[in-house]
Amino acid sequence: MYQDGQHDQFGSLRVINEDRVAPRTGFGTHSHREFEIFSYVVSGELEHKDSMGNTEILKRGDLQLTSAGTGISHSEKAQGSKQVHFLQIWSIPSTSRLPPKYFTRHFSDDEKKDKWARIVAPVDAEGVVTAREGTGPAPVQSPLTLFATLLSPSTSLKHAFLAGPKRQRKAYVHVVQNSGYQPGKASETGASVRLSAVSGDAEIVLKEGDGVYIMGETGKEVQVENIGGKVAEVLLFDLG
Template structure:
């Protein structure tokens, strides 16, 4: 198996904006934040960590040719779209819209609480797909101290193309997304099959545009001596060389860490 190499993407270096109703971070170029060094990575095009104030949000707007999924961290997210889907998503919910030939949707904070979620876009391997919508739920108990596949390519083992159901949401991209809640002292390993990866530590302790704080993890490889320390909001590009390696995450802090791991072709 290949050894892993890491390039840190520090939280304070991400694009960020505070619009009052929206507090957001951009891992990759998005909207007013443009950085040619951070445009996309494999099929992964957008990781926005958004906090939307109560009863506000993104009005109806359109998308084409992207796989768009929302990972809800806290609060409730109200989704409406041109396919007739209306749903309130809560913590643990994963909603995936395959925009294909075109959809319109809105996303707003539901109720009297701020909603904190990650909006992630990937590039599909096939153009002009029929638009589809999926939701999945993954409880904290399911993710506690183990990696859970929450998004995976269509055709992968355990992937259903039903609108609702168990297992990962089906994506038309060469991307698998794992999630975990790693407690203090826990060390978790996850094999990666692609040639690239990306890891992101969710900023659960609050919006912070400065140097990352909060939960602290160390990442490395099962066959590599290279290690990197990350805190909330930090991420890292992962290179696997010829592909295939064991990714290792260890919580070395005092707080539970919520972490997303992308396995990319």
């Protein structure tokens, strides 16, 4: 039931929850409208059912995106005997009253190893296909591009802010808690990354469970460096 008015929205990013759901429990049927809702599965199996007739079991590497539009109902629960660990993310669409749609994509660990995999992108962005299942990023009706990486120790990646209608850009970075749930604090035993501006002195260290808001400009670069001893699973949102 966490809610904090200082963290209600950043750009088009409305919600990011890192959830762990016990076996055979979950979220019963409930309704949404006018949100883009996507789930990024870290471990375990997530059962999704919705009012559009979609029933699916999602596993590690799977990404499910529901464009709620004028309204949908769905349920999600842990499938099988193991806990499911996933991130549920909401964004605000640029256009209202759209028909509901459902998409799934799969991105292997190899596709994310030491490089940015573009897993969600605006519906009109280059390389985005609108098939229910397909290759490339899932299409979102928001000015939001989501990248994911599995960053090896002593390895770094740069990201240049994407072009958009405004020169000023926003980004959000989140480090996934792969070493276990740490309530109220970042993990001291998990992965650790250093985030820095390529052309400046600002830098910050992020541990598992940490997130950071970033302000930048089109073309400017930030760098994520793994400074710990474990692989870091990092999500980067480039926001309009």
